[in-house]
Amino acid sequence: MNIKLADLERRNGEPLPFKATLDEVDLKSRHHEIRGMTPVEAEGEAVQLGNLYYVTGKMKADVNFICARCLNPFTHHASVSFSETFAPEDDPILGEDEDSDILPLEGDEIELDALLQEDFLLAMPTFPLCEDDCKGLCPTCGVNRNEVSCSCTNERIDPRLAGLADFFKDSK
Structure with missing residues (x-):
């Protein structure tokens, strides 16, 4: 999913709501502990404030795992929040702090698919447990x-x- 910067600029600071569905087959192939999952539904909003673009929202899906301790299958109801900040490539704010969480914009669109996939996969457990006290x-x-x-x-x-x-x- 891509968000056009021109659409955000025309809204004069009003948030632009969006909905997206991430490809569960691609996500499953990139995380070895995931045994199956429902499509990942992402809902959020994007807004331009000054030279910065903010994208926030939440992703939800049911993810099937095998417990790392008892080997029983279980379903994890994942709810992952995301928040990303973007700035134009030539903006001086990007050069001020090397450890900044502000991402550079390339082109005239914000490409969300790769970022949302990364945020979702990083939120998944690497050692899935059916219960904390398994x-x-x-x-x-x-x-x-x-x-x-x-x-x-x-x-x-x-x-x-x-x-x-x-x-x-x-x-x-």
Whole structure:
């Protein structure tokens, strides 16, 4: 989706609302943890204030993942806010601060697709969990510890420190 700068200039500071749909196939192929998703619906507004152009809004989609701990599939209802600021390429504000979040404009349009895709993908978890307190699978018997408690002892002792366990048996 592209927003023409001329349209924003004609509005004299009034926001220009927009709606867009991002390609879910492309997004899925760029994030290895995404197993499936609904189309990403983006809604927002763009406005010109002085020499700067502001684009803000929100994206929504249902994203399917596999939990990294218990391996159960789950759906994450993603709601991602975005906010981008643009300035003409020759604007001196771009040269003032190298760490600025202001993006240079190339041409007479704001190209949103790549930026919205990047914002959406950066908001997706790299280690997806079905619940924040997911207990995962038992490393010994493999049972899902969210559903069943097992009696396995999963005490891990560093082999370099195993000799200390014998040392403290006598002090009990």
